[in-house]
Amino acid sequence: MKGKIAVIVMAVLLVFYLLLAGVRAIAFVQSGEPVGIAIGVALLVLPLIGFWALAREITFGIRSERLVRQLDELGGFPSNDLPVRPSGRPYRDAADAQFPAAQAEVEAEPENWQSWLRLGLAYDASGDRKRARGAIRTAITLERTR
Template identity: 45%
Template sequence: MITKIWVGLMLALTLFYVFTLLGRGIILLQEPSLIAVAMGLAILVLPLVALWALFAELQFGLKAQRLSRRLISLDIPGLDLELRASGRATKDSANKELERIQDAVTKDPKNWSLWFQLGEAHDAAGERKNARAAIRKAIQLANDPDSADQ
């Protein structure tokens, strides 16, 4: 629930940013100076980039959440991690799980659930970029009818 609140807040702030920039860009386009018009056109590009990034992130999050629910419904055991008092995984346990899942992925590279677990293991090990890449691969494989269902 907290995550949905944060997503909603970030969505609202991004939309506020987009509409503010659009307004400033339109104001600058109405100026007689060529420099102001050029700045207005440049400013109009920023909201488009922000909207694209917002859409891409929301789409990624929703697809990852859907896969997470699907993984739970298949009763596939999660990662075996030792947790600190803060709830974060210890580095040793995260690295052990990462190695275990990487070995499993090399044996069955078309298995979306293994790729999803690999993403979770990378995340537990603090490797966000690799985690996102692995989850993207899981999403791609889950949508591929030729990939394994488990």
């Protein structure tokens, strides 16, 4: 729940920033000076890139959360019996021990979104966020094309 609130706050702040930057950008463009026009265009382009990135992350979060719920409803959610630190993150050694099974499952069924999602969750438990996101994106793509 904290994560969703943080995303909403960041989205609201980004929209506020876009509005302020847009007003400034228009003022710079209307100045008629080449440098002012260049600054105005940059003020419009850079926030739009930020908005695109935020929209992409929100979409990823919504889709991955939906898949996790779906996997849980199907009874395919991996066991959550890993020992955890006081922060709630699993100990890496314990998470790494479960990783080979998830990887073998993907190798056996490379077109199964559930296998890719479990692999993504295993990567995440091991602390490898980049590979976790990649595996979860693959799961999302496979689930959408089935």
